[in-house]
Amino acid sequence: MKLSELLGIELPIIQAPMAGAQGHALAVAVSNAGALGSIGCATLGVDAMRSELAAIKAGTGGPFNVNFFCHVPPVPSTERESAWRAALLPYYRKYGIDPEKIPAGPGRAPFSAEAADVLDEIRPAVVSFHFGLPPKELLVRVKRLGAKILSSATTVDEALWLEAHGVDAIVAQGVEAGGHRGMFLSDDLTTQAGTFALLPQVVRAVKLPVIAAGGIVDAQGVAAAMELGAAGVQIGTAFLLCPEATISAVHRAALKSKAARHTALTNLFTGRPARGIMNYVMKELGPINSAAPAFPLATSAIAPLRAKAEAEGSGDFSPLWSGQNASGCKEIPAAQLTRELAAGL
Amino acid sequence: MKLSELLGIELPIIQAPMAGAQGHALAVAVSNAGALGSIGCATLGVDAMRSELAAIKAGTGGPFNVNFFCHVPPVPSTERESAWRAALLPYYRKYGIDPEKIPAGPGRAPFSAEAADVLDEIRPAVVSFHFGLPPKELLVRVKRLGAKILSSATTVDEALWLEAHGVDAIVAQGVEAGGHRGMFLSDDLTTQAGTFALLPQVVRAVKLPVIAAGGIVDAQGVAAAMELGAAGVQIGTAFLLCPEATISAVHRAALKSKAARHTALTNLFTGRPARGIMNYVMKELGPINSAAPAFPLATSAIAPLRAKAEAEGSGDFSPLWSGQNASGCKEIPAAQLTRELAAGL
Numbered sequence: 001m002k003l004s005e006l007l008g009i010e011l012p013i014i015q016a017p018m019a020g021a022q023g024h025a026l027a028v029a030v031s032n033a034g035a036l037g038s039i040g041c042a043t044l045g046v047d048a049m050r051s052e053l054a055a056i057k058a059g060t061g062g063p064f065n066v067n068f069f070c071h072v073p074p075v076p077s078t079e080r081e082s083a084w085r086a087a088l089l090p091y092y093r094k095y096g097i098d099p100e101k102i103p104a105g106p107g108r109a110p111f112s113a114e115a116a117d118v119l120d121e122i123r124p125a126v127v128s129f130h131f132g133l134p135p136k137e138l139l140v141r142v143k144r145l146g147a148k149i150l151s152s153a154t155t156v157d158e159a160l161w162l163e164a165h166g167v168d169a170i171v172a173q174g175v176e177a178g179g180h181r182g183m184f185l186s187d188d189l190t191t192q193a194g195t196f197a198l199l200p201q202v203v204r205a206v207k208l209p210v211i212a213a214g215g216i217v218d219a220q221g222v223a224a225a226m227e228l229g230a231a232g233v234q235i236g237t238a239f240l241l242c243p244e245a246t247i248s249a250v251h252r253a254a255l256k257s258k259a260a261r262h263t264a265l266t267n268l269f270t271g272r273p274a275r276g277i278m279n280y281v282m283k284e285l286g287p288i289n290s291a292a293p294a295f296p297l298a299t300s301a302i303a304p305l306r307a308k309a310e311a312e313g314s315g316d317f318s319p320l321w322s323g324q325n326a327s328g329c330k331e332i333p334a335a336q337l338t339r340e341l342a343a344g345l
Numbered sequence: 346m347k348l349s350e351l352l353g354i355e356l357p358i359i360q361a362p363m364a365g366a367q368g369h370a371l372a373v374a375v376s377n378a379g380a381l382g383s384i385g386c387a388t389l390g391v392d393a394m395r396s397e398l399a400a401i402k403a404g405t406g407g408p409f410n411v412n413f414f415c416h417v418p419p420v421p422s423t424e425r426e427s428a429w430r431a432a433l434l435p436y437y438r439k440y441g442i443d444p445e446k447i448p449a450g451p452g453r454a455p456f457s458a459e460a461a462d463v464l465d466e467i468r469p470a471v472v473s474f475h476f477g478l479p480p481k482e483l484l485v486r487v488k489r490l491g492a493k494i495l496s497s498a499t500t501v502d503e504a505l506w507l508e509a510h511g512v513d514a515i516v517a518q519g520v521e522a523g524g525h526r527g528m529f530l531s532d533d534l535t536t537q538a539g540t541f542a543l544l545p546q547v548v549r550a551v552k553l554p555v556i557a558a559g560g561i562v563d564a565q566g567v568a569a570a571m572e573l574g575a576a577g578v579q580i581g582t583a584f585l586l587c588p589e590a591t592i593s594a595v596h597r598a599a600l601k602s603k604a605a606r607h608t609a610l611t612n613l614f615t616g617r618p619a620r621g622i623m624n625y626v627m628k629e630l631g632p633i634n635s636a637a638p639a640f641p642l643a644t645s646a647i648a649p650l651r652a653k654a655e656a657e658g659s660g661d662f663s664p665l666w667s668g669q670n671a672s673g674c675k676e677i678p679a680a681q682l683t684r685e686l687a688a689g690l
Contacts, residue, residue, distance in 0.1 A: 156606055175520070176539040190609035190623065190632060194521040194539030196560030196569070197669035201606070204672060215541030224541070224569035227689075261501055261546070264535035278535065287535060324542035327549060344572075 003209045003231040006168060007148055008063045008125055010034035011342045012232030013222070014150075014171075014211060015239055015334070017067030017128065018179060019043045019108070021251075021321065024052045026244040028059030029334035035342070036126060038065035042108045046118060053122040063125030065150070068111035069180075070134040071272075074294035076104075084291050084301050091281070091317070095308040107270065107299030110134070116141050126150060131272075132158075132184035133165055150211070152182030155191050159202040159210075171234050172202040174214025178237045178323035180274040181265065189265060189273060189288070196228070203229035217328020222344025235341065237323040242334040250315035254279070260326035269302055269319035271295035277326075280316035281305070348554045348576040351513060352493055353408045353470055355379035356687045357577030358567070359495075359516075359556060360584055360679070362412030362473065363524060364388045364453070366596075366666065369397045371589040373404030374679035380687070381471060383410035387453045391463060398467045408470030410495070413456035414525075415479040416617075419639035421449075428636050429646055436626070436662070440653040452615065452644030455479070461486050471495060476617075477503075477529035478510055495556070497527030500536050504547040504555075516579050517547040519559025523582045523668035525619040526610065534610060534618060534633070541573070548574035562673020567689025580686060582668040587679040595660035599624070605671035614647055614664035616640035622671075625661035626650070 003012040015030040019040030027037030039056060041049045056064050085092075085099045092099050111134040119127065119142060127142050128150035134142075143149060148168040153159035159170050173182050174195025181192060193201075195214040203210045209231035216225050217238040225233050240247055240255055247255075254260060254277045265273040266287035272295035273288065281302070292298045305317040330337060348357040360375040364385030372382030384401060386394045401409050430437075430444045437444050456479040464472065464487060472487050473495035479487075488494060493513040498504035504515050518527050519540025526537060538546075540559040548555045554576035561570050562583040570578050585592055585600055592600075599605060599622045610618040611632035617640035618633065626647070637643045650662035675682060 174539055174541060176542040191607055193669040194519055194560055195541040196519060196539065196566065197521040200563070200565065201670060201672050215539055218545070220545065220572050220574065221541065224572040227565050227569040227572055229565065262536055324538040325546060327546050 001209070003169060003211065006209060007036055009036050011338070011345065013338060013341055014038060014065065014232060014234040016213065016234045016236030017065065018236050018240070018321070019067070021240060021247045022245050024055035024059060026239060026242065026334055027056050027064050029242070029244050030338055031056070031060040031062040031064045033335040033338035034062070035338045036063060036065050038067055038128065040067045041115065042069040046114045049115065050118045050121070053118060053124070057122055065126035065128050066119065066122070066124045067128045067130065068115060068134070069108055069131055070111045070129045071131045071295055073110060074297060076297055077293065080291070080293050081297065081301070084293050084298065087285065087289070087291055088301055088305065091305050095305060097304045097308065102300060102304055104300055107303070108296040111138060113138065119145060119147070128171070130180060130182045133162070133167070139166065152213070153202060154181055154183045154198070155185065155193070156201050156205045158183070158185050159206050161185060163206045163208055167208065169209040169211055169231065170202065170206060171211045171213050172199045174198050174212070176215030176324040177213050178263070178275045179321045180270070180272055195225070199225065199228045199230060215323060215325045217325045219341055219344030221328070222341050226345065237326055238328040238330070238341070239334055239337060240322070241329040241331045242337060243331070244334045248310060248318065250310055250313065250318055251320050254315055254320045255322055255326050255329050260322055263322050263324050267292045267298065269298065271298035274319065274321065275323060277320035277322050279318065279320055346554070348514060348556065351554060352381055354381050356683070356690065358683060358686055359383060359410065359577060359579040361558065361579045361581030362410065363581055363585070363666070364412070366585060366592045367590050369400035369404060371584060371587065371679055372401050372409050374587070374589050375683055376401070376405040376407040376409045378680040378683035379407070380683045381408060381410050383412055383473065385412045386460065387414040391459050394460065395463045395466070398463060398469070402467055410471035410473050411464065411467070411469045412473045412475065413460060413479070414453055414476055415456045415474050416476045416640055418455060419642060421642055422638065425636070425638050426642065426646070429638050429643065432630065432634070432636055433646055433650065436650050440650060442649045442653065447645060447649055449645055452648070453641040456483060458483065464490060464492070473516070475525060475527045478507070478512070484511065497558070498547060499526055499528045499543070500530065500538070501546050501550045503528070503530050504551050506530060508551045508553055512553065514554040514556055514576065515547065515551060516556045516558050517544045519543050519557070521560030521669040522558050523608070523620045524666045525615070525617055540570070544570065544573045544575060560668060560670045562670050564686055564689030566673070567686050571690065582671055583673040583675070583686070584679055584682060585667070586674040586676045587682060588676070589679045593655060593663065595655055595658065595663055596665050599660055599665045600667055600671050600674050605667055608667050608669050612637045612643065614643065616643035619664065619666065620668060622665035622667050624663065624665055
């Protein structure tokens with residue numbers, strides 16, 4: 001079955017869910033343009049999630065995609081958290097932050113029964129997951145609602161695993177992609193391959209439709225992905241400068257600058273590798289630092305530094321999520337960008 | 346000007362020069378098929394180089410490409426070399442190798458006046474460089490011969506640098522590519538981008554023709570690269586199983602196995618990052634180990650381990666160079682593979 005039929009969309013283009021960088025407006029605009037709008041719920045509490053999803057449902061009659069992380073929450077390690085706060089101490093001092101007064105606790109919750117309750121009310125056409133799939137009983141619940149299930153594979157092994165565990169289509173996430181790597185069978189970054197290598201190998205390995213992600217930012221990129229066997233594309237970074245995105249001023253400025261040419265995978269902001277524009281703290285501590293607490297526990301320690309720096313107009317401590325190809329970012333409405341991308345189909 | 350006109354070839358396909366993995370036979374077969382055959386001279390002495398180039402010239406009337414490394418040889422550090430030998434000691438012991446009796450010395454020489462003398466005799470149509478460009482007087486010598494000059498860029502900055510320094514076309518080497526990264530303005534691996542991201546950004550940044558490299562292994566890959574604005578493609582890994590390639594039995598077996606799905610950039614074998622299939626020593630010491638001597642000094646310390654292991658049919662200590670997409674490797678003559686690839690043009 002064609003991806004557009006499977007998902008009930010006109011154009012096999014998915015706006016990548018980008019938790020923290022968008023609300024309902026972006027999803028509505030893309031879905032109304034005939035592609036699949038998405039919203040990332042990882043940073044939303046249940047009430048905010050309910051309100052955002054209701055706004056999408058009110059804003060479009062088209063299908064949309066609701067995305068969740070499905071990591072297993074780690075056991076907090078006081079020792080590791082302390083070591084990490086010690087590493088951040090020079091910066092806390094600089095900004096006059098008392099490290100004893102930073103609220104602890106995870107910044108991102110995995111998909112839960114409470115979230116599934118909201119889906120029961122909203123009944124989205126598509127639900128996508130990152131970091132594998134949720135526990136079986138939750139997955140079964142979502143499937144019973146009639147939602148089509150997507151998840152991201154970063155290796156051939158992960159694609160085969162997802163196919164065996166009941167997804168309807170696979171997002172092949174090339175290493176160029178911005179934000180969190182969807183990797184879940186291995187934490188070895190050397191397993192992560194570029195779209196040119198990953199996509200055709202996944203297409204060959206599975207029977208399901210494969211959606212290309214990573215580095216695709218314009219109609220030429222869409223056409224190239226389709227040449228490599230993709231059934232559709234998922235595009236994130238290119239939407240970040242659309243007026244419907246909700247990124248910070250420092251993030252917006254970074255995406256428009258030459259700095260965006262140099263991104264890196266970093267675990268400093270959440271504890272899991274995610275791609276963002278290289279900034280001060282990534283240079284200072286190394287983009288991957290083994291002392292950073294496990295996902296999502298690293299989030300709370302850096303949050304006050306980010307807030308202080310951003311208040312001064314600096315992105316030194318901000319996660320400036322971006323793929324390796326920010327050159328397709330345009331400050332145009334998301335519907336117009338969607339139409340431009342569709343020229344590559 | 347079109348790349349095929351610029352280089353005098355029928356098909357804008359370049360067989361990537363692969364020092365140590367091929368001799369004249371592969372270059373001859375590809376050039377006779379209408380594409381650009383290449384030979385990597387980095388591991389050849391002047392006499393072997395003269396003989397190989399003469400054999401290519403005798404074997405084809407078509408243009409061919411002669412490739413050189415142009416690194417600045419490092420000052421050997423006795424301390425670092427000793428530390429590295431100490432790290433390898435357990436393996437030396439296992440194979441009964443006396444670390445005091447390993448011949449020292451670099452394994453790869455940069456482009457030199459002596460090599461330029463050979464080019465004066467052979468007059469190749471194309472000369473390509475890796476790791477930037479040679480000193481100006483040598484570059485001028487080669488250009489005076491009428492050879493077109495290529496070099497590899499792994500970032501937009503490197504592409505702009507090469508354009509400013511007089512190359513005729515640029516190879517945009519995506520991170521998927523096998524063998525040595527051509528990086529020369531930075532040694533920071535986070536600057537290395539996938540083909541989907543690098544290629545269109547380089548195409549946009551320079552006026553010269555851009556040749557796509559990294560992850561391209563079949564006609565679909567060629568078509569995708571052309572969609573992204575490439576003037577042509579450079580393909581290495583896909584040629585490694587052709588009968589004309591001269592790789593070892595262990596290398597051949599690894600490329601045909603599932604192990605080829607997992608490659609990594611490693612500095613263990615030469616001192617510079619190069620992509621190969623993950624093997625025992627890469628897992629043991631980490632694919633990138635800061636103790637490895639500077640390029641090419643790391644080569645001599647691991648050579649006897651490689652020899653001993655290969656004699657036992659093991660690739661545990663061999664550089665199993667491969668890009669991230671070995672799925673296009675076919676055991677067919679290089680001319681046939683070239684024709685299959687050309688279907689994507």
